[in-house]
Amino acid sequence: MRDGAYVQAVDGARFDLAAGECLALVGESGCGKSVLASALLGLLPGNAETAGSAFVGDLDLLAADEHTLARTVRGRRVGLVPQSPAAHLTPVRTVRSQLREVVRELTGARGTRLAAAVEEAAARAAFPGGHLDRYPHELSGGLAQRAATALALVGDAPLLLADEPTTGLDRDLVDRTVDELRRHIGSDRALLLITHDLAAAERIADRVAVMYASRVVELADAACFFGTPGPQHPYARGLLNALPDREFTPIPGMPPELGALPDGCAFAERCDRADALCAVGPALRDGVACHHPATVPLEAPRA
Template identity: 45%
Template sequence: MMAVGTKTRSQRLALAGTVVLSVMAVCAVAAPWLSPYDPAERVTRPFASPSGQHWLGADDVGHDLLSILIHGARISLFVGVVAAIVSTVVGTLVGVVAGYARGAVDTVLMRIVDVVLSLPVLPLTIVIGVFAGPGLQTQVLVISSVLWAGMARELRAQVLTLRERDHIEAERAMGAGPLYVLRRHIAPAVVPLVVPQFVLTIKTAILLEASLAFLGLGDISAASWGAMLSMAHSRNAFLTDAWLWWVLPPGIAIAITVLAFALLGNAIEEKSRPMLLRRRKSRRQVPLATATTEVDTGGDPLVLEGLTVVYGEDGRGTTDVSLTVAAGELVGLVGESGSGKSTVAAAVLGLLPAAAHITAGRVLVSGGDVAKMTPAELRGMRGNRVSLIPQEALSALNPVRSIGSQLDEAVLAHRALGRAEARARTLELLGQVGLGADRVAAYPHQLSGGMRQRVVIAMALANDPDVLIADEPTSGLDVLREVEVLALLDELRVRHSLALLVVTHNLPVIERIADRIAVMKDGELVEVGTVAQITDAPLHPYTRHLVESAPRLRPAPQEARL
């Protein structure tokens, strides 16, 4: 397991960025006390070289450059933060309103966004700045006017997705108004996305401020880092050695500050979006015994040995899951939502989310350890040695491509065949799952739910896998279609000698066809046994509760029928 307190690389970099920004903030706030001289006072001869009294020397007038640099932090950070606040507020409001209101409001706002995004940033800022005149207000106006659009577009997409969620529809069906929904449901989901965008916007705003100040559109009465560069350029600093202490320090200050904001913003974004976390390449948390010791698996196509999966930093996931599925065997993996069933299935396929990683144990598919495979080896295994029957067949199928072309693609992904041979294999697969050859030209929307489920089963069988993972294969089907699909799976696993693992929460359904049942709760495998053992004499209290809670139809007593 991951040790408590261990930091990821991005967190360590973010800590370094926070330290840098803290130093910059202290310099900006305490500039009058930290600077050795008044930046507007002539304290030495022009172009004086660095010395003990003037660490960075002097400009062409005799002003102390270190004092100007320290005071410049106030202007650069002030403009960057204020412009970022304005652009974040505007972008958030536009994105949320457009995404939630939709219709004409969405169309008008998004066309404005398109126009802003289509214009080049720097020329646009120069044009606006020239018309508005130099000054801090101009810089804030110009920078915020070009940075809000990108944030608005991203947030609008997120709000559109949130608006269609079932729980939002349920709130609206109960009479909840837009303001209530926005406050209680949309805002909590949007804020984690806005915070990293705000931090990253400060970075961009500081760069734009330096560009505008260099072009003479800053406040001439208060020199920022960009203004220092502009003055050095216009006052011939490059004709002497003065550029070394006049140009390099503000340039380095801008670069370090921008980098610090970038490191901090990226870390916050990773925290708010776990999918951005990169899966660790190192397996140092895996015990050496489980990582290197070869164990006799008895030739079973699917073997899980002490599998432990951890999500992120909180340690949640699955713990010490051990399970085998033999050739021709059907094992049902049951449990309530959140019990870890889907995590086990994803681990078998090598498709764990980026935020999850295996910390102990092994996953053996046809003898190969999934956790040790390279990306190329995983691609060669998926759809070949192990295949998945997804839960939502309609979502798994491309709506604009015919069934035949998608089955052809599944075959050609692992077999060097011609088009004619691939199509022959497609027709054979359709026949195996009980669909006629006339369905080869059909599109997913032209098929019923049961037919679509048969199609994804055929795709899973395309390359004669050893292991088949079925994730809620009967979800959303009526009772008759459910029975048909289960009967088909039972027939296919016997015919092809498949090791079939069916992930489901429906115990009465799986007990009809399973050889064994594995029960999961809170990431742990609490009991494994035959169907008779699980249903008639469960050992674990949770299994007993699960069996007692499952509705079953039993024949009525003879007296009642009479």
């Protein structure tokens, strides 16, 4: 709720995620991606309401109480690489101290085994051992990101949520970070990558879900999405065409406020395909929510 009115930040999002898979949830800032991640972990504000279900195994995350979420979900069934790692690290404790606590809690390691496990957790996220005794304010943005990633990977949770894990990083560090996250995936583990960085998504995703104005408007195989035939939804196609190695053409206009969504298709005002049919919001069918999906294959990116 905002200013006495409800804001529907996520509406009808529906997708699955199999073990061994990375699903990239992409879209412009403010479309509801991070709200969805917070809902899965029970981290929404107290005045927020959720409906529906979100299962990890046989547990419905949206129906779980705080005790269950705190004791059996966070870090154990679902790990989180937060959007702002520096803000989630305890400022008065060293990285080593925070890793020790998480490793001890999630693995039961003690003594010399605990010390070794902390070093191993840091190495797994490529966090330098020589920086373990530093405090968060002594870390660069990239190192804070790696510290947060190390903490998230400790429990080998079946589902890892990475919420904008590459924000503020240079391209080389982006690639290294997402590669580390990809290595987390195994026969019993999956990754939900929430990002506006399409290059990062293309690098590691198996499937792509595109979110616009609170709704998933396209769900596609990553190879088809980034290659041929390309996205079918005009918004998703516009996202790709805005990249420097493609047309480098921005999508005209601005997305609507989530508290003032129009009737019908929320993208209609920005879309050159819109007509009278778009006064009724399309449902997600065959992977795309559009009355006029694109059918011409998208041009490959320039070399």
